[in-house]
Amino acid sequence: NPEKEYIPVAPAAHYTMGGIKTDTWGQTSLTNLYACGECTSTGVHRANRLASNSLLEGLVFGNRITQKIKENKSLFSQKIDEEINISYNIPRGNIQGFDPKQIKKELQKLMWNKVGIIRNSSDLKKTLQKISEWKFVLKSELKTAKDFELANLIILADLITNSALQREESRGAHYREDFPDRDDVNWKKHINLVVGE
Known part of the structure; x- marks a missing residue:
């Protein structure tokens, strides 16, 4: 009621x-x-x-x-004369003993608690440290859609957290409690990150 x-x-x-x-x-x-x-x-x-x-x-x-x-x-x-076969199951080293479901759950909780609505340098750095521990997944043999989803989530979490740490101001939906003010002089711009080549 x-x-x-x-x-x-x-x-x-x-x-x-x-x-x-x-x-x-x-x-x-x-x-x-x-x-x-x-x-x-x-x-x-x-x-x-x-x-x-x-x-x-x-x-x-x-x-x-x-x-x-x-x-x-x-x-x-354009006429396509050859068929291109792409295999995502490229052996990268078989790292046993990780549970994609558990890592995904922990990653979601970490991002919610530390990179969610209110952000600060200390939490963002701790988050990057934990994400680094999970980067072994990117070097693992990815076999299922869930494996690829987890690898993509780890990359995305890394990009978001690095961008949030780099932007030392608050703007729009990005709020840093250690930098609560907007800084148009230094930060009226986009951050573009590139993964791979």
Whole structure:
């Protein structure tokens, strides 16, 4: 009964600001590979996406990508003469004794508690230390979708935590209790991180 009892309220992640870097036409750094929607970092939302704007972003960028593809008729005239087989089950060393389900659970709890709503240098550094302990997963033989999901989550957690540690200010949805003020002089910019080559 809401008149007599508190209504339980908790923060929840419902959108990720950031992702694959694209230009204003959805073009990624790989020629003819486009991306739009929640997987992208278009820069249009700045530091805090307003409710429902992701739908508009998907609509606008989806339309722009369609226009670009229609303009580039050479994409449709290319004949693919060879089949490419990609194996994700590349032996990388078989590290026994880790439970992907348990690591994922611990990683989620760590990110929620230390990199969630209120952040600080000490917690972010401890988080990076723990993430480093799990990086052996990236060198393991990945066999299942769950293994790949865990590897991707570890990479993503590392990128998010490093970005949060690097940004010594508070802006939009990013709040650092050790740097509670916005710093336009030093931080009115994006942080772009690259994984691999």
